[in-house]
Amino acid sequence: MLTDFVDTLLQANFWIAVLRIATPLVLGTLGVLLCERAGVLNLGIEGIMVAGAFAGWFAAYQGAGLWGGVLAAALVGALLGGLHGVLTVVLALSQHVSGLGITLFATSLSYYAYRVGFPKVTTPPTVEPFTGIGAPFDAIPLVGPILAAQTPLALLAFALVPAVGWLLYRTPAGLALRMVGENPAAAESAGIPVAATRIAAIAAGSALMGMAGSFLTLAAFNAFFFNMVNGRGWVCVALVVFASWRPGKALLGALLFAGFDAMQLRLQQGAGSEVPYQLWLMVPYLLSILALVLVARRAAYPQALMKPYRKGER
Numbered sequence: 001m002l003t004d005f006v007d008t009l010l011q012a013n014f015w016i017a018v019l020r021i022a023t024p025l026v027l028g029t030l031g032v033l034l035c036e037r038a039g040v041l042n043l044g045i046e047g048i049m050v051a052g053a054f055a056g057w058f059a060a061y062q063g064a065g066l067w068g069g070v071l072a073a074a075l076v077g078a079l080l081g082g083l084h085g086v087l088t089v090v091l092a093l094s095q096h097v098s099g100l101g102i103t104l105f106a107t108s109l110s111y112y113a114y115r116v117g118f119p120k121v122t123t124p125p126t127v128e129p130f131t132g133i134g135a136p137f138d139a140i141p142l143v144g145p146i147l148a149a150q151t152p153l154a155l156l157a158f159a160l161v162p163a164v165g166w167l168l169y170r171t172p173a174g175l176a177l178r179m180v181g182e183n184p185a186a187a188e189s190a191g192i193p194v195a196a197t198r199i200a201a202i203a204a205g206s207a208l209m210g211m212a213g214s215f216l217t218l219a220a221f222n223a224f225f226f227n228m229v230n231g232r233g234w235v236c237v238a239l240v241v242f243a244s245w246r247p248g249k250a251l252l253g254a255l256l257f258a259g260f261d262a263m264q265l266r267l268q269q270g271a272g273s274e275v276p277y278q279l280w281l282m283v284p285y286l287l288s289i290l291a292l293v294l295v296a297r298r299a300a301y302p303q304a305l306m307k308p309y310r311k312g313e314r
Contacts, residue, residue, distance in 0.1 A: 014262055016149045020220060022258035023154040024049070024212040028236035029243065029250045030164050031208035035081075037168065037245055038201035039181035039304040043099025044084050046233030047106030048077045048206050049213035054110040056214025057224040058117070060127045069127075070153060070214050077210020078203040080106055085199035092308035103233075111226060124223035151219045153211075158251070160208070165247040177201050181302035184309040194309055209233070235288070242292050244299045256291065260284030 028045055035042040042048075052073035060069035080102055087098040118125065130151035140147065147155075168174035176197055179187040184194045212232070217224050235257060243249035261284040 012145050014266065015146045017262040017265075018255060018258045019146065019150055019154060019158075020258075021261050022254040023150075023157045024215045024220070024232055025236060025239065025254035025257060026157045026161065026251060027208050027212035027215065028233060029239045029254055030160055030247060031077075031205035031212065032236050032240045033243070033245055033247065033250055034164070034177070034201050034205035034208070036240060036305055037181045037302055038177050038198045039184065039302055039307065039309070040085070040088055040198055040202055041095045041099060041306050042081070042084060042102075042202060042205065042209075043096060043237065044080060044102025044106065044206070045099075045209045045236055046229060046231070047103030047110075048080050048209040049216075049229045049233050051080060051106040051110050052077050052210030052213030053217045053228060054114060054213075054224050055210065057127060057217035058113075060218060061125060066127075066130055066153075066218050069218050070211055073210040073214035074207040075210070077213075078207040081203040081206025081209075082199065084206070085202040088308070089195050089198045089202070092310065095306050114224060124225050126222045127218065129222040130219040153215055153219050157211075157215070161247050161251045168247070178302075180309075181304050184304050188311060194311065209236075212236075238288065238292055241299055241301075242288075242295050244295070245302060253291075257284055257288050260287050 028049060032042060032045055055076040056069035056073035058069075059072035060066055064072060084098055084102050087093045087101075088095045130153055132149040133152055133155060134148050166174075168178060176187065176192045179190070179192060180194045180197045180201075187197070188194050213229065216228055221228065239250060239253040239257065242253040264281065264283040267283075
């Protein structure tokens with residue numbers, strides 16, 4: 001078993017799979033991070049990813065192109081995020097209830113739209129998905145084949161990690177966003193529009209969630225089918241806690257989970273029928289829970305997270 005584990009770690013195909021599995025997690029985790037940094041919990045991510053997966057695939061299927069599909073997914077995600085923002089920021093409703101409602105609404109609406117659009121289809125229609133980027137990355141020693149096999153959308157996802165970090169810690173907009181998540185009263189006294197900033201952060205974060213869903217239908221697969229998100233949204237919520245609300249650690253957490261997932265698939269194949277496959281499926285989640293428990297106790301969460309704020313209140 002140990003020999004199989006080491007051999008797997010040395011294979012380029014393993015790391016290609018790790019980056020592919022991590023990509024939607026990176027996008028979704030960055031989306032959750034933006035929302036929570038502004039003080040709003042967004043449990044609508046699971047449904048937003050489903051809606052993004054459907055919208056991106058349907059737009060591409062209708063001739064909008066792959067990047068048009070990604071844009072459509074981002075727009076749908078932003079609209080659903082805006083709805084969540086109105087419910088939680090403007091109306092100050094429960095963030096938990098609103099998020100779960102968004103998940104149920106977006107998931108059901110996507111499945112309904114699929115059934116209405118394709119009532120007599122037994123096999124999901126397919127699109128031509130993103131392919132590996134190839135040159136010039138394939139000329140890089142060691143990591144070249146791994147990067148060359150990734151799609152442009154995957155490389156965009158990883159590039160967004162330092163971009164979001166720069167936004168949060170090097171720009172006035174990032175400072176305002178973090179301030180409304182830590183002390184909205186102080187932010188208001190400094191002239192920062194708390195409600196507008198929070199809604200903008202939720203919409204931007206939800207757009208990234210929609211893009212995460214579109215990766216599944218436009219890169220990982222080439223069609224839309226039910227239950228394809230398969231809990232990835234909830235994993236992203238946990239990864240934000242693991243990352244202590246920092247983009248760099250969020251990338252590390254996504255890669256860690258993806259590594260567990262890719263490894264269990266290979267160990268499952270090597271073990272054959274000796275070990276029930278359900279046990280292997282549990283491995284990445286169990287190890288992620290363990291990592292979360294070890295890290296979460298020291299995590300410094302935004303102080304205004306899940307706390308509604310009304311203008312003028314102290």
